[in-house]
Amino acid sequence: MEKRPRSFYVLAAFFGLFVLFLYGPILTIGLLSFQGPKGGLTFPMNGVSTHWFRDLFQEQAVGDIWGAFRRSFGLGLMVMVTTVVVSVMAGLAFRKRFFGSGLLFYAAITSLVIPSILISLGVGLIFNQLGLKIHWTTSGFGSQLTWTLPFGLLIMFAVFNRFDQSYEEAARDQGANAWQTIRYVVLPIIAPSLIGVALFGFTLSYDEFARTLLTAGSYNTLPLEIFGMTTNVTTPVIYALGTLTTLFSLGIIGVFLLSAWIMGKRRARLGSDAGKGV
Amino acid sequence: MAATPLKNRHVLGWLMAMPLSVVLLAFLFAPIVMIAVVSFWGATEFSIYPAFQFDNYEFLFGSPVTYKVFGATLKYALITWALTLAIGFTVAYFLAFHVRSLTIQIALFLICTIPFWTSNIIRMISWIPFLGRNGIANQTLISWGVIDEPLEWLLYSDFSVILAFVHLYTLFMVVPIFNTMMRIDKSLLEAARDNGASGFQTLVHVILPLTKPGIMIGTIFVVTLVMGDFITVRFMSGSQRANVGRLISNDIALLQYPSAAATAVVLLCTVLIVIAILLRFVNIRKEL
Numbered sequence: 001m002e003k004r005p006r007s008f009y010v011l012a013a014f015f016g017l018f019v020l021f022l023y024g025p026i027l028t029i030g031l032l033s034f035q036g037p038k039g040g041l042t043f044p045m046n047g048v049s050t051h052w053f054r055d056l057f058q059e060q061a062v063g064d065i066w067g068a069f070r071r072s073f074g075l076g077l078m079v080m081v082t083t084v085v086v087s088v089m090a091g092l093a094f095r096k097r098f099f100g101s102g103l104l105f106y107a108a109i110t111s112l113v114i115p116s117i118l119i120s121l122g123v124g125l126i127f128n129q130l131g132l133k134i135h136w137t138t139s140g141f142g143s144q145l146t147w148t149l150p151f152g153l154l155i156m157f158a159v160f161n162r163f164d165q166s167y168e169e170a171a172r173d174q175g176a177n178a179w180q181t182i183r184y185v186v187l188p189i190i191a192p193s194l195i196g197v198a199l200f201g202f203t204l205s206y207d208e209f210a211r212t213l214l215t216a217g218s219y220n221t222l223p224l225e226i227f228g229m230t231t232n233v234t235t236p237v238i239y240a241l242g243t244l245t246t247l248f249s250l251g252i253i254g255v256f257l258l259s260a261w262i263m264g265k266r267r268a269r270l271g272s273d274a275g276k277g278v
Numbered sequence: 279m280a281a282t283p284l285k286n287r288h289v290l291g292w293l294m295a296m297p298l299s300v301v302l303l304a305f306l307f308a309p310i311v312m313i314a315v316v317s318f319w320g321a322t323e324f325s326i327y328p329a330f331q332f333d334n335y336e337f338l339f340g341s342p343v344t345y346k347v348f349g350a351t352l353k354y355a356l357i358t359w360a361l362t363l364a365i366g367f368t369v370a371y372f373l374a375f376h377v378r379s380l381t382i383q384i385a386l387f388l389i390c391t392i393p394f395w396t397s398n399i400i401r402m403i404s405w406i407p408f409l410g411r412n413g414i415a416n417q418t419l420i421s422w423g424v425i426d427e428p429l430e431w432l433l434y435s436d437f438s439v440i441l442a443f444v445h446l447y448t449l450f451m452v453v454p455i456f457n458t459m460m461r462i463d464k465s466l467l468e469a470a471r472d473n474g475a476s477g478f479q480t481l482v483h484v485i486l487p488l489t490k491p492g493i494m495i496g497t498i499f500v501v502t503l504v505m506g507d508f509i510t511v512r513f514m515s516g517s518q519r520a521n522v523g524r525l526i527s528n529d530i531a532l533l534q535y536p537s538a539a540a541t542a543v544v545l546l547c548t549v550l551i552v553i554a555i556l557l558r559f560v561n562i563r564k565e566l
């Protein structure tokens with residue numbers, strides 16, 4: 001192997017600093033969440049304890065954290081399933097030009113770049129004026145979709161840009177109809193990417209703040225609850241919550257990445273031997 | 279029979295794109311229209327009433343605060359853009375051209391993207407123990423003897439706002455730039471070297487031009503995220519700095535929806551103009 005140039009080491013050091021910059025702060029609050037009962041928001045550590053985690057489980061201390069978590073989790077799942085289904089359908093549609101496809105594409109891009117507070121404000125106003133009840137399962141759900149669907153769609157574009165259409169042609173030549181081609185050929189091939197779409201759908205919803213701000217109604221989602229805490233909680237309990245929800249996010253990401261990896265392994269192991277004998 | 283396949287194609291396309299269209303119509307298009315309509319309405323202290331008046335816009339454009347705040351927003355966007363681009367490009371360049379094993383490349387890339395899937399608010403909060411008056415930064419600098427008393431401008435200042443922006447949004451630069459770099463044909467780099475280009479010359483004359491689409495996509499993300507932000511500025515400046523998003527959210531808090539809507543319309547126009555200019559340089563669908 002070729003000797004590494006000096007620039008490699010400089011860049012590697014830069015990369016290391018960047019990773020430290022990305023993860024350092026969150027590790028800090030991870031440490032500080034174990035503050036002793038008399039500890040404050042910054043170092044030094046005033047003893048080590050799990051006091052603040054226990055504090056979290058006593059509901060009256062910090063509001064309805066667990067209710068907020070359950071809502072965020074449920075909403076995340078709703079948004080995830082919807083994002084996968086809708087993105088796949090739209091991704092399939094966009095493979096062929098249809099009337100208005102350009103317009104729809106630019107609408108999706110607009111949805112991505114529009115300041116979140118506009119969605120929040122607009123949806124809130126519409127629900128108010130129509131006399132509909134603002135609730136996280138209706139207005140909150142729809143608002144979050146405007147953020148997750150464009151990501152799902154962009155991933156589908158990336159997937160279908162790399163999709164070898166000869167598989168489909170082969171299926172059609174063997175007499176599969178359009179639905180069979182999609183069900184038994186296209187979907188299995190793109191399945192690992194769908195895990196990616198699902199990951200985006202769930203995590204972006206679970207962490208979404210701005211688009212849910214005016215659209216969640218009287219029951220807060222977790223990010224809203226956490227933000228509320230930042231204005232009136234001045235103890236490390238907020239770090240304990242931050243640590244727990246970050247660990248939860250990391251766990252979810254781990255599950256998604258692992259399933260994508262396992263799917264890839266299985267595919268490699270059980271793959272067809274077609275063409276290998278040539 | 280001859281006409282049906284064509285007709286079919288459009289109908290089928292529309293059917294499959296229908297769910298997306300419905301969501302965007304109801305939760306993107308309708309809210310924009312609603313905001314545009316309400317921006318002409320009037321407001322009392324407690325309620326809003328339908329009208330067609332230009333008072334909100336007159337007030338908005340007549341107030342020097344507006345120009346200052348739009349200026350501050352653009353300043354945040356510009357500085358954050360420059361920093362995220364410099365950092366993001368360097369990181370992506372290292373990953374794409376200096377890491378040789380694909381497995382390590384993917385692993386390091388994931389390390390860079392994982393924070394994107396965690397909570398932004400928590401990531402902002404996590405700067406407090408670092409930047410605070412008695413935070414790690416100040417304590418370290420004092421113990422090194424660099425400064426005698428704590429720096430006040432570390433937290434709740436433009437500095438902390440921009441630091442948080444860079445922290446939150448550099449990924450949006452790294453990912454598209456890395457994606458574009460990975461598609462550069464390696465033989466072009468060999469050709470450059472065979473022709474006597476130094477590493478730096480290759481970087482400037484071969485890699486940089488070929489990476490432009492990725493840079494553009496990253497730029498669109500970063501600029502729009504920063505321009506539309508209201509929460510980072512509020513939190514990281516301790517409510518001492520303003521940007522357009524905060525102008526809107528303050529009006530909302532005071533139930534002055536028509537005024538918030540007028541500001542939102544102007545913000546949306548500004549963002550869309552910026553995007554339209556940037557989109558002239560890149561075809562997003564081709565670059566994915």
